[in-house]
Amino acid sequence: MTATVAVDANGADLGPREVAEGALIAAREGVKVIVYGPADRIGEVGPGVTVVDSPVSIAKSPEPASAARSTPDASIVRAARAVAEGEADALVSAGSTGAALAAGLFNIKRARGIFRPALALPLPIPDHPVTLLDVGANADVRPDHLVQFAFMGAALVTLLHGIARPRVALLSNGEEATRGNELVLEAHGLLEQRAAGSFGMEFIGNVEGTHVVDGTADVIVADGFTGNITLKLIEGVSQTLLHVVRARATATSRGKIGGAMLRPALRGLRDELDPEGPGGAYLLGLRKLGVIPHGRFTRVGFANAIRAAARGVEEDVTGRTIAAMESAGALRRPPSDSTATVAAE
Amino acid sequence: MTATVAVDANGADLGPREVAEGALIAAREGVKVIVYGPADRIGEVGPGVTVVDSPVSIAKSPEPASAARSTPDASIVRAARAVAEGEADALVSAGSTGAALAAGLFNIKRARGIFRPALALPLPIPDHPVTLLDVGANADVRPDHLVQFAFMGAALVTLLHGIARPRVALLSNGEEATRGNELVLEAHGLLEQRAAGSFGMEFIGNVEGTHVVDGTADVIVADGFTGNITLKLIEGVSQTLLHVVRARATATSRGKIGGAMLRPALRGLRDELDPEGPGGAYLLGLRKLGVIPHGRFTRVGFANAIRAAARGVEEDVTGRTIAAMESAGALRRPPSDSTATVAAE
Structure with missing residues (x-):
């Protein structure tokens, strides 16, 4: 399969064009990439990369969780929604980790039986x-x-x-x-x-x-x-x-x-x-995979992050992780009243 | 003033003689040292160093806190008691940190207004x-x-x-x-x-x-x-x-x-x-000062620990720390019933 990766280009120290350059590197190897960011600052892209104009950024918000809730047109929220709705298979965010985490939680949502998502860094x-x-x-x-x-x-x-x-x-x-x-x-x-x-x-x-x-x-x-x-x-x-x-x-x-x-x-x-080698941290525990490169990365690091996300999709990291946890009895037991349980956490 | 330092020689990787060699180095600079450990393994010492035969060691105890309570003749407990009773001004222990902490707490006791002692490492x-x-x-x-x-x-x-x-x-x-x-x-x-x-x-x-x-x-x-x-x-x-x-x-x-x-x-x-340069961690918050070198130190590190303890006594680290905290309002307020407060912690 060919993985499609939704990428938030807002928040990178070197600007959204650098993220798009990373996307172009990954696209040349066959990954499909949808970039969410300010189209005027991203400019022209090549085959395999689509730009969805999303100039609104919450990457520098001091309250990323509430910003992710209250800003549906923020680039990170649009990218997470694209993953949640199946337009893309995985999320990559060059912006604030807090915003990516919140946007992922609210839109992609936790995988079945998972208490909390976690960031895993090789x-x-x-x-x-x-x-x-x-x-x-x-x-x-x-x-x-x-x-x-x-x-x-x-x-x-x-x-x-x-x-x-x-x-x-x-x-x-x-x-x-x-x-x-x-x-x-x-x-x-x-x-x-x-x-x-x-x-x-x-x-x-x-x-x-x-x-x-x-x-x-x-x-x-x-x-x-x-x-x-x-x-x-x-x-x-x-x-x-x-x-x-x-x-x-x-x-x-x-x-x-x-x-x-x-x-x-x-x-x-x-x-x-x-x-930049490993491409960033893996956001695990959501229904789809996320990879969070560091905002100070260059195109090389962003390309590695997109590659890592695509490889994670191809290996079905999310599905196989949940299956492994289920067989080990490490998943949360299905609550009798799921609304009450979510509220209590 | 000339400081007297009580030193527990049990628990050092290189054996109690190495600790005594460190004591001799410090003693040549004017520090008085009382070494608690097995006299037969320590051997002859020189001026300024006294050996109190204390062969019982709890340095390797898996439960140092209860060992410190139940073993009054352990070298670290005897050294701590010497400090508590005024025979020495500060404690140095080459053995288990947990045992030194427990022996210090039970014998030297917390300084007035201090919740918990802490280990400070330069x-x-x-x-x-x-x-x-x-x-x-x-x-x-x-x-x-x-x-x-x-x-x-x-x-x-x-x-x-x-x-x-x-x-x-x-x-x-x-x-x-x-x-x-x-x-x-x-x-x-x-x-x-x-x-x-x-x-x-x-x-x-x-x-x-x-x-x-x-x-x-x-x-x-x-x-x-x-x-x-x-x-x-x-x-x-x-x-x-x-x-x-x-x-x-x-x-x-x-x-x-x-x-x-x-x-x-x-x-x-x-x-x-x-x-070995700084001599170890300072045990702060007791009524007298402690210094805890690492058990793997050589005589050089033990000498530095004893020097650091002596210098702390000369500078009145304990008294001046409490005074500074009092003027900043950082001390615990005197409880109306001190027995009840200690039990509740």
């Missing part, structure tokens, strides 16, 4: 790829939400990286099962029960911060507050360290020559660490 | 020193606990580093005051009120993970779960990155030569990043 760690979730969709969660994140992350990694039985861990302040805050302690107990009967994942217990980037786990699960801090710490520590190494190295003439000789060997490393 | 970030707390004493806290951590961290940094009005931030998943989990959102509001009238700190709002190690703040406040993960992530990411850089650099002969030329310039950096 981290480009050299030699040790790891997928971290939730990186920011839910600042406060319950233990059974973390259990679902574990299953959603495992299913994603299986489908995208071909790891049959991913090693899944809870991020905590100690390795022992007795370590954690109340949330993690309870989630640990629930995951031990649920994962025991599952072929889809191996629950390896807690990992500490020291083991996030050393290959101990394929999937690391956290609430969105902790996961977001983790993600940004990895970025900040890497930048500071590389900066300090460079500054110290170039402080002596001997070091300068040494650094110049090293540069070719390290050029590949910079590409490996590039956050 | 991070050895090149060019950008920052003190992070709590790095693990309290996995679950309330907003007013975070407020107290902010004041305790600010007072520590003022006394130790001479920063008159430290910039204090809450670690969060976004910079805006509207970002955070419920805990951080509420603490943010409380801190804005309390810090406004304080000369002892400048509350600069939230920092994200990207800004922990870039010099944005002098003190970063988090619950002990998040703070512990943060600390260990910084360690893990640094190690992985330096390892990968080395591996890539030495993969080519050109890179090998470049790396060799760089080595002298980077040797200083390794020393700057050395976690």
Whole structure:
């Protein structure tokens, strides 16, 4: 099948044209793309890319959730509605994560049996790829939400990286099962029960911060507050360290020559660490898939995000994730009165 | 004055003799040290160091809190009791953090008006020193606990580093005051009120993970779960990155030569990043000061921990911290019935 991806072009640091350039790259590989953004700033596009003029942006709104509800003609809302109504198969948003999440929730809606959608980010760690979730969709969660994140992350990694039985861990302040805050302690107990009967994942217990980037786990699960801090710490520590190494190295003439000789060997490393590589975070738990690239990406990152969304559609990430969770008993039980349950959450 | 430091020598990876060697280094600079540990494994010591034979160790106990209660002759409990009874002025423990915390709480006890003790770690970030707390004493806290951590961290940094009005931030998943989990959102509001009238700190709002190690703040406040993960992530990411850089650099002969030329310039950096430099985490909020070095430290790190404790005594960190918090209205109000209040917590 050929996947159709709805893309919100508002909110990118380099402007909507850069997003459209990314769409054109992906379209040349056979993906169909519908771009929602200001047509006058996007300009001409080529085969495979359609532009729907949507100049209204809520990407910079301080209250993205209420903006997504109250602005039906915002580009992100129109893109999400296109996915909800079947005109497109997946959503990509270059704008605010909060707005994309809210527009997705209100329009595409949660998949059957899912408590909360989560953002799963494949981290480009050299030699040790790891997928971290939730990186920011839910600042406060319950233990059974973390259990679902574990299953959603495992299913994603299986489908995208071909790891049959991913090693899944809870991020905590100690390795022992007795370590954690109340949330993690309870989630640990629930995951031990649920994962025991599952072929889809191996629950390896807690990992500490020291083991996030050393290959101990394929999937690391956290609430969105902790996961977001983790993600940004990895970025900040890497930048500071590389900066300090460079500054110290170039402080002596001997070091300068040494650094110049090293540069070719390290050029590949910079590409490996590039956050544009994975294309962004996967928005899991809705009826259709979303991918959220970072607003500061270039066309290369946006093309990767659109490719990732298309591949997720082709692999039926959404359907197969729900099926895997159902067989593991990780879905929410159908409520007797669904209206009351939704209201109570 | 000459400070006397009570040191628990049980639990160090290199054995109690290594801790005693650290004590001897500090004693040569005028600190009086009482070492609690197995006298037969510690052996001969020199002037300024006294050994109190305490072979019983709870450093490896899986339940440190109950072990500290039920083992009055454990070395860490004896050391804490010596501080509580005035034989020593500060506590240093090379063993389990949990045991030191419990022994400190039960014997030295919380300072007047303090909800919870916290562990504050000066991070050895090149060019950008920052003190992070709590790095693990309290996995679950309330907003007013975070407020107290902010004041305790600010007072520590003022006394130790001479920063008159430290910039204090809450670690969060976004910079805006509207970002955070419920805990951080509420603490943010409380801190804005309390810090406004304080000369002892400048509350600069939230920092994200990207800004922990870039010099944005002098003190970063988090619950002990998040703070512990943060600390260990910084360690893990640094190690992985330096390892990968080395591996890539030495993969080519050109890179090998470049790396060799760089080595002298980077040797200083390794020393700057050395976690033994600051001596460990400060245990704040008890009636006397504690310092907790890492169990894997060498004599150099243990000597630094003992020096840090002695300096904290000379600067009266405990007394001046409480005074600063009192003038900012950050102390817990005296309960009408103190027995009932303690039981309710």
